[in-house]
Amino acid sequence: NAGVTQTPKFRVLKTGQSMTLLCAQDMNHEYMYWYRQDPGMGLRLIHYSVGEGTTAKGEVPDGYNVSRLKKQNFLLGLESAAPSQTSVYFCASSYSDREIQPQHFGDGTRLSIL
């Protein structure tokens, strides 16, 4: 049972570099989410998607872009990484909110920007 899989698990970048975080789910969920978790701040929603081909901004979207070309995948991109983007990034997925179901989380990507 894979559930939600995030790659990579760890990454170190230099300021200004770009990268893409991949999230894949095998539960046929409509909704997918990207969060960041920082000490003392809790989890904050970056972007989310309510279906293939759709994306929407969350609480802290600046500096990030997302794409949902396939239902099972949700990509998070950093075009020009900044030290303030050092964080643990979590992807989650859920059924549509026509059915009230919990969000399922991946194990996270630990990203350090030097």
Add this chain to the structure above:
Amino acid sequence: KQEVTQIPAALSVPEGENLVLNCSFTDSAIYNLQWFRQDPGKGLTSLLLIQSSQREQTSGRLNASLDKSSGRSTLYIAASQPGDSATYLCAVGGNRLAFGKGNQVVVIP
């Protein structure tokens, strides 16, 4: 904007004692409330989900109550075990969840 608060931030209890974790939220017009568990270096695992029309949910030793009028939820863990040591997160909303910062729990053998 929904604000979610969890107090205390950290607590330690001896094994066998009942755990009581509190969550408060500012906007009572919630869709549902969820309690999650997070182990160090891991993602979140959903424990209980309470729909806005419900007052409580139970799963094994876990019981969560919801009082929308007062903006509060309580998670009870009966007869705590060392394996219950983790951070417990409360979240409210629908597809867009607002999270508290968590209760870090240590159960002492």
